[in-house]
Ligand SMILES: Nc1ncnc2c1ncn2[C@@H]1O[C@H](COP(=O)(O)OP(=O)(O)OP(=O)(O)O)[C@@H](O)[C@H]1O
C-alpha cells in the first residue's frame with residue numbers, strides 16, 4: 395500500500411487527532427493557525443484548542459495579495475504565481491509556529507487549509523445567466539503538504555458549490571456539530587471582513603439550521619481607513635468612528651442593496667461591499683463632502699444595522715436568542731455597543747464562553763471540516779440548496 399494511505403488510515407483510526415486549522419480571511423491581516431485536538435466525528439466531535447497564533451502578513455506580502463484580491467482586472471500570471479507562493483509562505487509559517495510550540499511536523503496528523511479567497515462570485519453577484527456560482531481560494535495544498543510533510547486537506551468550498559450551495563458560508567458545518575444546544579436559541583455571529591452568522595434553533599432541528607453572510611463586517615471600515623489614513627490598517631478601538639456623527643442620509647442609501655433584502659442563506663464579499671459602493675451611496679445621498687470621521691461612524695452604524703436586521707428576521711419579539719460573537723469585529727467597541735442597543739432582547743457572549751478562542755474560531759472550523767473529510771458521514775440538513783448535506787475538502791499527500 396502507498397505509505398501515504400497507510401498513514402491516513404492510521405490517522406482515521408486514532409482516538410484523538412492533532413489537526414492544524416488554517417484561515418486567512420478577507421481582512422488579509424495574516425494567517426490564523428489553530429492547533430486542535432479532535433476526537434470523534436459528527437455530533438460526537440470534541441475539540442480542544444491546544445494553541446493558536448495569527449502570523450501577520452508582511453506589508454509587502456499584503457500588497458501582493460491585495461493586487462489580485464477581489465479584482466476583475468487581476469493579472470492572470472500573478473494569480474498563477476501567487477497560488478504557489480501563498481502555499482509556500484503558509485507552509486513556512488506553519489513550520490515556524492509548530493517549532494515554537496515544541497512540536498515536529500510528524501507530531502501533526504493533518505493540516506486543514508482554507509487558502510486565500512481571491513474572488514467570490516455567487517450568481518447573485520456576477521449576474522451572468524450562463525454561469526454557475528463561483529469562488530476561488532488559492533495557496534496550493536500540495537505545496538503545503540510537500541513542504542511540511544503533513545497530509546493537507548484543502549479547497550473545501552468547491553464541493554459546496556458542486557452540491558448546490560454558493561461555496562460559503564461553511565460555518566454551519568462546524569457550528570452545528572460543536573455549538574448546538576437543546577433549549578437555547580443560538581446565533582453564532584462572526585464579524586470578520588464580511589459578517590455572517592449561523593442560526594441554531596433551540597429545538598436542534600438540522601433541517602432548520604443555516605448560516606448566511608449578512609453584509610459587511612469590518613471590510614468597508616477597513617478599506618476606508620486604508621485608503622484615507624496612511625499607515626493605518628484598521629480603526630483600532632473605533633477611535634476614528636467614535637469622533638464622528640452618523641449621517642442619516644448616507645446610512646439610508648448604504649442600506650439600499652438587493653443583497654440586503656435577499657432571502658437567507660446568501661453570500662457576498664468585498665466584490666460588492668467596497669469603496670465604489672460607498673462612493674455611489676454618497677453620490678445618491680449628496681454627502682460627498684462629509685468628513686472622514688462622520689463617514690467612519692456611519693459605516694460602523696451601517697455594519698451594525700445590517701447585522702441587527704438580519705438577526706431580527708430569525709426571531710419573534712418574545713424570543714431571547716443568545717449571540718456568541720467571534721472574529722475581529724467583536725473587538726470594535728462602538729460596533730458591539732450598537733449591536734447591543736439594536737438587539738435589546740438578546741444575550742451577548744463570545745465563543746470564549748464555549749471554550750473556543752473567538753479569534754481562532756474560523757481556523758478551528760476548518761480543522762473540524764478536515765476531521766469530517768476523513769471520519770464523518772455527511773450531516774443530513776434536509777433537501778436545501780443553500781445547505782447541502784456533504785463532507786468537503788481535497789486530500790493532498792506529501793510524497
Ligand atoms: N481592537 C479593534 N478595534 C476595532 N476593530 C478591530 C479590532 N481588532 C480587530 N478589529 C477588526 O477586525 C479585523 C480582522 O478581523 P478577522 O481577523 O476576523 O478578519 P478575517 O478573518 O480576515 O475575516 P473573514 O471572516 O471575513 O474572512 C481588522 O481588520 C479590524 O477591522
Ligand SMILES: CC(=O)N[C@H]1[C@@H]2OC[C@@H](O2)[C@@H](O)[C@@H]1O[C@H](C)C(=O)O
Pocket residue numbers: 419420511514529561562563564565566586587588589590605607661662663756759
Ligand atoms: C468566499 C469566502 O471566503 N467567504 C468567507 C468570508 O469571510 C466571512 C464570510 O465571507 C464567509 O462567507 C466566508 O468564510 C467563513 C469561514 C465561512 O465560510 O463560514
